[in-house]
Amino acid sequence: MSACLDISNLSARLPSGQRVLRSVSLTVQPGEVRALVGESGAGKSMIGKAVLGVLPPSVRIVEGSIHLEGADLGQLSAKERRRVIGAKAALIPQDPLTALNPSRRVGPQMTDRLIHILGWAADKADRRVRQLLDEVHIREPDRVMRSYPHELSGGMRQRVLIAAAFASEPRLIVADEPTTALDVTVQKQILRLIAQLQQEHGTAILFVTHDLGVVAKISQRVTVLYAGKVVEEADTPALFADPQHAYTRALMAATPKYTDPMASLMPVDDTVLAGLAAEIAVADHDWKPGGGTGRG
Amino acid sequence: MIFQRFLIRLLTMAITLLGVSVVVFVIIRVAPGDPIAMMLPPGASDDDIARLRALYGLDRSIVEQYFIWFSGVLQGNFGTSISLRQDVMSLVLSRLPATLELSIFALFIALLIGGPLAILGAREQGTAVEAGIDVANGAALSIPDFLWGLALILLFGVLWPVFHISGRVSPRLDLPFVTQFYLFESILRFRFDLTKDLIGHMFMPALALALPLAAIISQLLKISLKEVMTLDYVTLARVKGFSETSVILREALKNAALPTLTLIGVQFTFLIGGTVIIERLFSYEGLGNMAIDAVINRDLPLIQGIVLVFALIFVLINLAVDMMYALLNPRLRHG
Numbered sequence: 001m002s003a004c005l006d007i008s009n010l011s012a013r014l015p016s017g018q019r020v021l022r023s024v025s026l027t028v029q030p031g032e033v034r035a036l037v038g039e040s041g042a043g044k045s046m047i048g049k050a051v052l053g054v055l056p057p058s059v060r061i062v063e064g065s066i067h068l069e070g071a072d073l074g075q076l077s078a079k080e081r082r083r084v085i086g087a088k089a090a091l092i093p094q095d096p097l098t099a100l101n102p103s104r105r106v107g108p109q110m111t112d113r114l115i116h117i118l119g120w121a122a123d124k125a126d127r128r129v130r131q132l133l134d135e136v137h138i139r140e141p142d143r144v145m146r147s148y149p150h151e152l153s154g155g156m157r158q159r160v161l162i163a164a165a166f167a168s169e170p171r172l173i174v175a176d177e178p179t180t181a182l183d184v185t186v187q188k189q190i191l192r193l194i195a196q197l198q199q200e201h202g203t204a205i206l207f208v209t210h211d212l213g214v215v216a217k218i219s220q221r222v223t224v225l226y227a228g229k230v231v232e233e234a235d236t237p238a239l240f241a242d243p244q245h246a247y248t249r250a251l252m253a254a255t256p257k258y259t260d261p262m263a264s265l266m267p268v269d270d271t272v273l274a275g276l277a278a279e280i281a282v283a284d285h286d287w288k289p290g291g292g293t294g295r296g
Numbered sequence: 297m298i299f300q301r302f303l304i305r306l307l308t309m310a311i312t313l314l315g316v317s318v319v320v321f322v323i324i325r326v327a328p329g330d331p332i333a334m335m336l337p338p339g340a341s342d343d344d345i346a347r348l349r350a351l352y353g354l355d356r357s358i359v360e361q362y363f364i365w366f367s368g369v370l371q372g373n374f375g376t377s378i379s380l381r382q383d384v385m386s387l388v389l390s391r392l393p394a395t396l397e398l399s400i401f402a403l404f405i406a407l408l409i410g411g412p413l414a415i416l417g418a419r420e421q422g423t424a425v426e427a428g429i430d431v432a433n434g435a436a437l438s439i440p441d442f443l444w445g446l447a448l449i450l451l452f453g454v455l456w457p458v459f460h461i462s463g464r465v466s467p468r469l470d471l472p473f474v475t476q477f478y479l480f481e482s483i484l485r486f487r488f489d490l491t492k493d494l495i496g497h498m499f500m501p502a503l504a505l506a507l508p509l510a511a512i513i514s515q516l517l518k519i520s521l522k523e524v525m526t527l528d529y530v531t532l533a534r535v536k537g538f539s540e541t542s543v544i545l546r547e548a549l550k551n552a553a554l555p556t557l558t559l560i561g562v563q564f565t566f567l568i569g570g571t572v573i574i575e576r577l578f579s580y581e582g583l584g585n586m587a588i589d590a591v592i593n594r595d596l597p598l599i600q601g602i603v604l605v606f607a608l609i610f611v612l613i614n615l616a617v618d619m620m621y622a623l624l625n626p627r628l629r630h631g
Binding site: 052053054057079082083085086087089090091093094095098099100101102103104109112113116117148150161 | 421422527528529531532533534535536537538539542546547550551624625627
């Protein structure tokens, strides 16, 4: 079975020489939900951006490859890459308040990919979007599609963005912390909605998050990232039952539990961090292209 | 609600115009220079001077003079020009269309140069193309419009004479126009031979006025485009597969245009102010040219009339900008 997304040995750095991704390898099988977990600055969103071809211009990929549905994105021209990503991948963004254009009505923002990139007829695109709005439990599709984003609530906008992401039947969706900006009650609904649509449509999802609770609920496999380096990769149940890496254990100890909300949380231990720093130093030392300029 | 806001706007406009009229009225009377001295030959007797002064009401106090003038204005009577001995209102109206056509043509050129340059610069961020645009903007901005005027005369009037250096229209032409909006009317009448002649005269002064504004538009719009292009919805549009150009045109331009639009309003009023010197430079028969004559002749009623018309144009432009702002920004529409 060929992977839907195959990231192999991906390294990226800033102009300062600082490495932001360190030989990351990661596959997402068709229909699989792969969680990518790590603290802020670990590079998890960076991986999502690299997959979607929207890395900030300052970040340079110096090594490795990304295959999306068999297409080697690094080998394609910018135009072809755009086409491939536009047709096969989609993004559920982090902040629904900023991810919709404030001066355009919601409807055209949902149908534009279908019409202008995939070449659908306008009425077909319209029907498709209405169907998806129904699937995300929006009862007044007409009103919503005629609205400007500021006329909708945050949860409503996230539903709209989820519907838009699934509307084009992408093979892969990158969900970049899609619940982080929402309040807790809405978070749960949105998470359930993504899981439900994922199962119905059989879409592979790369689910970027810092929340281990979310990981447990939605994913089949987990990759734990620290400082742009994969520290552990496992099936989700296995990871929670028996975390292998000290950092993963520390991360779990730092996560509040609903069963025992009053339990004191442990910050990640200094010895764990020192161990990680040593691992990264070793990795950077072995790393050839560009020579050992990158110190994390 | 909207009606109420509109009324408040009208009231502010009236107060602004009232303030302008008072300030101008006082300043041109306090400033040195005497209209009567300009009218009489040297060696006129004191009696003659006093008689003439009384004739024009200049022997009264400034406050009295103002109220006489103001009650006239309220009835639509702006007085009689001292130097030209004609009704101020009809003089102003005969020249205003020429200036409006020139200014709007200049604004059009500025948008046509500045807009595409901004889009190109935003698309080619961080490349030599963007650097080149920055340099051109710097040059266009740091050279004032009248110097551009001189440079253009040298270039398109002397070295490569393709445009007319002076006047509004070639004098030998037979003009069928009933209004003073020559350019507009020539297009409506399909007299494109006349349109061509008019643009041949208007192009250089308009370009001189437009260049600094084009640089401001290009620079500011480029900066706001670059800012907007880092926002999430633009990233989302890129992920959808849209090209950089269509991302700019579909997603970024409208939102980036808002801050630029306000500035264009302010800068357009500067541009209209610039017509005073540029019209003189190109002997273009507009209101600005007339304003300079009026000042030289100390023609108090005419100066007042012209300044009031300029002030009216400025407040109208501000009103138009506000209305366009609301139109472009849906969040302000129901405010």
